[in-house]
Amino acid sequence: MDAVLTSERLILRNWKDSDIQPFVDMCCDPEVMRYFPKLSSPQETIDLINRFKDHFDTYGYTYFAVERRDNSQFIGFTGLMNQLWESEFTPCVDMGWRLKRSAWGHGFATEAAETSLNAAFNKFNLNQVYAFAAKGNTASENVMKKLGMEFQGNFVHPKIKDDPRIPYCFAYKKIK
Numbered sequence: 671m672d673a674v675l676t677s678e679r680l681i682l683r684n685w686k687d688s689d690i691q692p693f694v695d696m697c698c699d700p701e702v703m704r705y706f707p708k709l710s711s712p713q714e715t716i717d718l719i720n721r722f723k724d725h726f727d728t729y730g731y732t733y734f735a736v737e738r739r740d741n742s743q744f745i746g747f748t749g750l751m752n753q754l755w756e757s758e759f760t761p762c763v764d765m766g767w768r769l770k771r772s773a774w775g776h777g778f779a780t781e782a783a784e785t786s787l788n789a790a791f792n793k794f795n796l797n798q799v800y801a802f803a804a805k806g807n808t809a810s811e812n813v814m815k816k817l818g819m820e821f822q823g824n825f826v827h828p829k830i831k832d833d834p835r836i837p838y839c840f841a842y843k844k845i846k
Contacts, residue, residue: 674734675793677785680778682734682748684726685719689735692744693719696770705804707830725751731794733766736782745773748782750790750799755828759841762800763790767813780813787817791846798845802827805838814842 675682696702697710697718710718726732734749746769753764765786767779783801790796801819803810804827819842827839 674731675785675789676739677781679739680745680782680785681737681739682782682785683737685723685735689744690716690719692770693735693747696746696768699771701771702768705807705810707832722747722751729794731789733768734786736767736769736778738778745769745778748779749786750794750796753800753802757825757828759800759802759822759825759843762798763796765790765799765801767810774809779809780816783813784817787844796846798843801842801844802839804830805840811840811842817844819844 673681673683694710694712694715697715698712700709703709722732722734726734729752731750733747733751735744736746736748737744746767748767748769749765751764751766752761754761765783767783769779773779787799790799800822801810801814801817803814805824822841822843824838824840830839
């Protein structure tokens with residue numbers, strides 16, 4: 671098994687070839703990608719997985735594939751990534767998540783994010799972790815609040831600055 675982190679209901683693990691198609695499907699779902707400038711093509715999604723794998727090889731953590739323990743079903747990703755894009759909060763380690771629609775509303779995002787946050791401090795020896803989301807993404811903001819993260823401010827994310835639907839993002843931070 672490629673498990674890196676586990677929780678009561680979830681396994682956060684390295685990416686497998688069998689994750690590609692379900693992740694491609696997720697990244698083509700307009701609701702899942704609602705707060706992103708565009709849907710991802712299959713090749714862009716594969717490239718993203720490869721960046722996650724490379725990040726893991728370098729740092730020992732990444733946005734891990736998430737599967738349910740009860741049925742081994744891939745449901746998305748959660749984990750930690752070093753972010754270098756330019757803002758008042760970077761460089762930093764960011765905790766992020768993206769789940770397929772059928773996994774929404776079951777507490778999986780919070781459970782996986784809490785597992786990642788605990789590992790950030792206790793396994794990967796990080797001192798602080800940020801989380802970012804687009805304005806209006808109250809579901810992600812609620813996860814951040816449940817984790818005890820503190821609001822740091824609003825900012826214009828350089829990767830979506832030209833998207834008129836998303837005028838700014840917000841940042842939350844948790845310190846060890």
